Amino acid sequence: MSKRSATDTQDGQPFQKMAAGGSKRDMPAVDEMGEFEDAWEDDIESDEEVVVDGNDENDEDGMDVDEVLPAIEESDEAPQAPQVFIPGTHVLGKDEILxxxxxxxxxxxxxNVNWPCLSFDVLRDNLGNExxxxxxxxxIVSGTQADDASKNEVLVYKMSSLHRTQKDSNDSDSDNEDDDDAEDLDEDAILEYRSIPHVGGVNRIRAQPLSSAVPSGSQPYHVATWADTGKVHIWDVRPLVESLDSPGYVIDKxxxxxxxxxxPSHGRAEGFAMDWASSGASSLRLLTGDIHSKIYxxxxTPSGFNALSQPFLSHTSSVEDIQWSPSEPTVFASCSADQSIQIWDVRTRGRKSVAGIVTAHESDVNVISWNRLTTYLLVSGGDEGAIKTWDLRNVKKSGSAACDPAPVASxxxxxxxxxxxxxxxxxxxxxxxxxxxNQVTMWDLAVEQDDDEAGMGExxxxxxxxxxxxxxxxxxxxDIKEVHWHSQIPGTVxxxxxxxxxIFKTISV
Structure with missing residues (x-):
């Protein structure tokens, strides 16, 4: 079993913007022995205590303390608040860190991991919801981008001992011995893993969505990988998950x-776009899109998987991301380097999109996400750095002369x-x-500018x-590549x- 301690990041690592945001600071002076210098250190030593009356002017041996160390004046001014660092606006100076x-x-x-994992997905577990x-x-399950194709792997990670960073506010002055959360704050997390070899680097990895318990027995837990060799592989990672929780479990390699x-549908064409349909469908369905604009x-089936040979064709450049509709089992959306977002229905003859936004972004549309609660909302991210939210009820039908809709938020x-x-x-x-x-950002579209506070200054x-x-x-x-919410641990990213x-959870979500 491979196991290692995952050290928590200290200064210069995760940074947040909230009412009490992060700060910049200068590095303290360090002497040659690696110890911090004390500006007030003196070498005066005494074997006995000397009592001095500083008010006795006739005592020649008297010493005025104020002559040695000036009196410290108390200030009524509040301590200076940390300086909030705004990415893209502020620049760190020499010897400054976040x-x-x-x-x-x-x-x-x-x-930390041995090789970069540029794609991962959260695995459902049996530890409960909320x-x-x-x-x-x-x-989680991830795939590597090793320096040699033969060294790549698919890995199932177990992150445990994820301790609270801060006590609850009601724990600050409490000595409650029964409060488990108040103990062992900021302990190192433990990262364990199991792996299987993978030919070629993993461009993207997605796990079969589950709505209930993790499969057991002979029932597989499917994971798909988009390899840089142009192949899409489907794996069963259930034995790897079980071996992490069952000492002595022997994996049948x-x-x-x-x-x-x-x-085999994509030939040698590389790709990134991939999505499983929700587990409510009668059969498993996987969509994959490649750099040659084809979606398969x-x-x-009862006997295994069946790759359909006819592609979906409406994009004119690389397909970057795919999302199944959360409410309509035959509908999916895709985005492309051709700057468009397309809506499809697998029942349509000719395998053409049924609606779309021709120019959704000024450059490549890299990623999309379909809102599972308000199912007419879709959010997209572009190569130019813009984030846009779309109301799909306003999207025009393919072949229509109507103009592209405006995003509801940008x-x-x-x-x-x-x-x-x-x-x-x-x-x-x-x-x-x-x-x-190098930013992970969280957004809430329900927040509006308060007119009463708008003119109150910064x-x-x-x-x-x-x-x-x-x-x-x-x-x-x-170089952050992917971010996911953990659906069973609310607010965890x-x-x-x-x-x-x-892996973190903030007080703002």
């Missing part, structure tokens, strides 16, 4: 190390391509996004540049980047 304000995190952990207690445990099915559907906070975007699983106005500018410099809908900014990772995983 310092996370843990007072706005309920939980925050950082975990979990609030700490320490928490989470399971002759079965787990071989894909259940490999989709693979379905399950944000230009990110200064680099949007790499991932996802609606909150239980709050229909909240979504999270990640960008190549609580910190640059506040006027921050959209009121922006709830939180998390920083500290390099997991992100992956070149330097590993972050």
């Amino acid at each position: 310092e996370a304000d843990d007072s706005v995190y309920i939980m925050r952990h950082s975990m 979990r609030q207690r700490f320490p928490a445990t989470a399971y 002759s079965r787990t190390n071989t894909p259940i099915f490999t989709i 559907l693979t379905t399950s 944000f230009n906070w990110h200064k680099a391509p949007i790499t991932s975007i996802e609606w909150h699983p239980t709050e229909d106005s909240i979504f999270a996004a990640s960008g190549a500018d 609580t910190f410099p640059g506040e006027a540049q921050v959209p009121p809908q922006l709830l939180f900014v998390h920083q500290g990772q390099k 997991i992100s992956t980047a070149l330097d590993g995983f972050n």
Whole structure:
């Protein structure tokens, strides 16, 4: 069993924007021995206590303390608030680093991995829904981008000992011995994993959505990988999950190390777009899109999987992302480097889109997410850094002369391509996004500008540049690629980047 401690990130790692935002600070002076210098240190030593009356002018041996150390004057001024760092506006100076304000995190952990995992998905577990207690445990599946194709793997990670970063406010002055959450704050998380070999790097990985318990016995838990070799593989990761929870469990590598099915439809064309239909369908359905603008559907049968040979064709460039409709089992959406978002129905003859937004973004549309609660809302992220929310009731039918609809909301906070975007699983106005500018952002469309506060001035410099809908900014990772909510641990977000995983929960969501 492979097991290692995942150290929590300290200064210079995750950063947030809240009322009490992060701060910049200068590094303290350090002497040659690695110890901090004390500006008030003196070398005067005495073997006995000397009592001096500073008011006795006739005592030649008397010493006026004020002559040695001037009196400290008390100030009525409040301490200076931390300086809020606004990405894209402020620049760190020499010897300055970002310092996370843990007072706005309920939980925050950082975990390093052997090889970058540029895509992952959250695995459902049997530990219950709506979990609030700490320490928490989470399971994810990911794929590597190793320096050699033969070293790549599909990995199932178990993140455990996810301790609370901050006590609840009502714990601050309490000595309640029964409060488990008040103990072992900021402990190191534990990262365990099981792996299977994978030919080629993993461009994207998606787990079969489950609405109830994790499969057991002989029932498989399917995971699909888009390989940079142009192949899409389907795996059964249930034995890997079970081995992490059952000491002595022996994995049958002759079965787990071989894909259940490999989709040959794309030939040698590489791809990134992939999505499973919800578990409510009568059979498993997987959509995959490649860089040659083709989308293929693979379905399950009693005897296995069947890859349909006829592609869906309406895009004119690389298909970047795909999402099944949460309410209509035959409908899906896709986005492309041709700047468009297309809506499809698998029952349509000719395999053409039925509606779409021809110019959704100024450049490539990298990612989309379909709101599972308010099912006419879809959010997209572009290569230019813009985030847009669309009302699909206004989208024109294919071939129509009508103009593209205007987005219901548009944000230009990110200064680099949007790499991932996802609606909150239980709050229909909240979504999270990640960008190549090393930010994970959380947004709430239900927040509006308060007219009474609009003219009251700024609580910190640059506040006027921050959209009121922006709830939180998390920083500290390099080249963030993907972000997902954990549906069973409310408000918990997991992100992956070149330097590993972050898992955190904030007080703002």
